[in-house]
Amino acid sequence: MSENWEPKIIAFFCNWCTYTAADLAGVSRMQYAHNVRIIRVMCSGRMDPQFVLDAFAKGADGVLLGGCHPGDCHYIEGNYKALRRSALLKTMLQDMGIEDARYRLEWISASEGDKVQHVINDMAAKVKNLGPLGLPKKFADWDKEMDDLEKKIENKGEPAHVK
Amino acid sequence: MSNKPKIAFYWCASCGGCEESVVDLAEGILDVVKAVDIVFWPVALDFKKKDVEAMPDGSITASLINGAVRTSEQEEMAHLLRQKSQVVIAYGSCAHTGGIPSLTNQFAKEDILKYVYEDSPTTVNPNKTRPMTEYSDNNQTVTIPEFRNVVRTLDQVVDVDYYIPGCAPTPGLLKTAVDALLSSQLPPKGTVIAPDTALCQECPRLDSKPQDLAIQEFVRPHQIKIDPALCLLAQGLACMGPATRGGCEARCINGNMPCTGCFGPTSRVIDHGAKIASALASSVEAKEEDKIEKSLEGIPDPVGTFYRYGLAKSLLRMNNQIPRDNNQIITKEQ
Numbered sequence: 001m002s003e004n005w006e007p008k009i010i011a012f013f014c015n016w017c018t019y020t021a022a023d024l025a026g027v028s029r030m031q032y033a034h035n036v037r038i039i040r041v042m043c044s045g046r047m048d049p050q051f052v053l054d055a056f057a058k059g060a061d062g063v064l065l066g067g068c069h070p071g072d073c074h075y076i077e078g079n080y081k082a083l084r085r086s087a088l089l090k091t092m093l094q095d096m097g098i099e100d101a102r103y104r105l106e107w108i109s110a111s112e113g114d115k116v117q118h119v120i121n122d123m124a125a126k127v128k129n130l131g132p133l134g135l136p137k138k139f140a141d142w143d144k145e146m147d148d149l150e151k152k153i154e155n156k157g158e159p160a161h162v163k
Numbered sequence: 164m165s166n167k168p169k170i171a172f173y174w175c176a177s178c179g180g181c182e183e184s185v186v187d188l189a190e191g192i193l194d195v196v197k198a199v200d201i202v203f204w205p206v207a208l209d210f211k212k213k214d215v216e217a218m219p220d221g222s223i224t225a226s227l228i229n230g231a232v233r234t235s236e237q238e239e240m241a242h243l244l245r246q247k248s249q250v251v252i253a254y255g256s257c258a259h260t261g262g263i264p265s266l267t268n269q270f271a272k273e274d275i276l277k278y279v280y281e282d283s284p285t286t287v288n289p290n291k292t293r294p295m296t297e298y299s300d301n302n303q304t305v306t307i308p309e310f311r312n313v314v315r316t317l318d319q320v321v322d323v324d325y326y327i328p329g330c331a332p333t334p335g336l337l338k339t340a341v342d343a344l345l346s347s348q349l350p351p352k353g354t355v356i357a358p359d360t361a362l363c364q365e366c367p368r369l370d371s372k373p374q375d376l377a378i379q380e381f382v383r384p385h386q387i388k389i390d391p392a393l394c395l396l397a398q399g400l401a402c403m404g405p406a407t408r409g410g411c412e413a414r415c416i417n418g419n420m421p422c423t424g425c426f427g428p429t430s431r432v433i434d435h436g437a438k439i440a441s442a443l444a445s446s447v448e449a450k451e452e453d454k455i456e457k458s459l460e461g462i463p464d465p466v467g468t469f470y471r472y473g474l475a476k477s478l479l480r481m482n483n484q485i486p487r488d489n490n491q492i493i494t495k496e497q
Contacts, residue, residue, distance in 0.1 A: 049437035053478035081445040088444040097484030
């Protein structure tokens with residue numbers, strides 16, 4: 001891991017609370033870690049666990065999900081669905097060897113610009129501490145083991161049916 | 164040799180159930196044999212690898228390959244059949260999404276070999292002997308295939324044209340595929356030959372599925388007396404029907420057991436396990452963290468449950484923490 005490495009964190013923020021809070025943090029000139037790439041979703045309940053896994057598989061080092069506090073969801077129940085999915089997803093991520101700190105669910109209301117700043121800074125520091133997840137590179141490394149078949153067959157002078 | 168279309172069957176890392184499903188065509192297999200020549204089928208017919216090597220490229224109309232890919236031999240046969248075939252069909256869950264063998268992607272190669280050759284209760288191996296992939300004696304070298312670090316689906320190794328899902332596929336799906344091949348009315352490349360709707364759509368218990376499931380707690384099939392008329396989700400069973408492709412004639416449901424997901428996801432889903440986790444978790448009734456966790460206790464092994472047939476094809480593919488061998492290439496002087 002190089003000294004200058006910086007983690008990439010994908011943040012899914014709900015339109016009504018956390019995204020608005022991030023806006024507030026912006027207009028209030030609160031500075032937070034630059035590692036985060038924010039994607040706006042209409043509700044934290046829109047968050048499909050596939051999005052989290054896809055983010056990791058495509059090279060994210062951490063995924064943050066932000067929604068309205070329980071009871072405050074614009075769609076009444078959406079954040080509860082996010083909470084239930086997160087509970088199961090966390091177990092699955094652990095079982096697949098992805099550290100707890102790489103996935104985080106936070107309730108941040110529209111007025112909590114300072115919480116956006118605090119959560120992002122804290123998560124960026126923790127993920128930086130863990131180091132890169134680097135799944136795309138790992139996938140490529142795993143698949144290198146298939147190349148040796150080609151080399152072996154070439155060495156034997158057998159007809160090449162390997163691409 | 165006749166001008167009938169040529170078909171090859173091959174098995175990689177599989178249990179033999181897929182071969183069985185071909186035999187399950189029963190007398191229907193006579194119609195198939197009337198219409199095609201089976202040129203390669205190691206389970207049933209005495210053709211060798213060299214017979215396949217002697218065939219011109221592209222001379223086999225279709226190869227139906229079942230099983231996941233774990234060893235270098237399976238890789239080689241997949242490449243060979245790809246070269247000799249116009250169409251390659253991944254037959255069954257293992258070739259399609261990794262199947263049961265790909266559950267081993269949760270463990271390191273060394274742990275698997277150590278368990279099999281040393282620790283398993285039925286093994287007596289005081290010298291801890293393990294097979295070597297290469298052994299030389301008297302200028303003679305014998306080899307066995309390499310055991311890979313990762314289990315792969317067929318399409319992670321070679322180009323695949325069509326998929327027939329299922330553990331094992333139903334004879335009906337095989338018949339549909341063979342008929343499509345014979346009539347030359349082939350679907351677009353990459354098609355999974357099964358309906359593209361969730362199993363719930365064809366489930367005989369669909370009418371009893373409540374609008375809001377409000378699951379109190381998940382239970383496992385042995386813990387309750389299952390009502391044969393009521394939606395299995397409504398009884399708290401982790402049925403994978405909502406996120407699993409239909410076309411299996413709801414065989415497990417008709418046997419009063421929940422769907423375990425062998426047909427894989429529909430075309431709109433990229434990660435089957437994540438999708439079913441999403442569907443089941445959001446149907447829990449509880450709203451507080453500790454109560455949610457209590458409800459989910461009935462699913463003690465979510466990865467093993469939701470990726471039972473598809474870990475190799477999942478977005479994460481493999482446990483991220485386990486060490487792998489260095490991929491050293493052995494180049495022996497001949």
